[in-house]
Amino acid sequence: MILAIHIKEEGGYKGVFASRDIDKGLVLCDLTHGWLVKEPTRTSIQNSETIHVEHEIGGCINHSCHPSCRISSFFVVALRDIKEGEEITFDYNKNEDVIASPFECNCCGKMILGRKHEQERTKSNILQ
Numbered sequence: 001m002i003l004a005i006h007i008k009e010e011g012g013y014k015g016v017f018a019s020r021d022i023d024k025g026l027v028l029c030d031l032t033h034g035w036l037v038k039e040p041t042r043t044s045i046q047n048s049e050t051i052h053v054e055h056e057i058g059g060c061i062n063h064s065c066h067p068s069c070r071i072s073s074f075f076v077v078a079l080r081d082i083k084e085g086e087e088i089t090f091d092y093n094k095n096e097d098v099i100a101s102p103f104e105c106n107c108c109g110k111m112i113l114g115r116k117h118e119q120e121r122t123k124s125n126i127l128q
Helices: 115-127
Strands: 005-010 013-018 027-030 035-037 052-054 069-072 075-078 087-090
Antiparallel strands (some): 005 013, 035 052, 069 075
């Protein structure tokens, strides 16, 4: 059986890519095999209000404002059908309360800070 995903490194950066066509709803990665950390790191994935997990594959999944996956508890789940060779991504601003290493998004140019900052930014825009 061909694994559904693999890590690929290009230009000094790692990403996770589909090794074959993937159907919507497929669990692509089981994060229960990672190790738990209490504070967010640059590569951790938030699983609850107080728990983050470090995982060899999960830590290489990049951000996208138009993600192919979502985090559901300790699982990476395909949001839609994904073609072989396509990058596996999730929206950090929808999953992470706070980003340990904020960055400018390559998709849209906005700062990726986490959902707490995103909620504050939304409130501020509404009040203006």
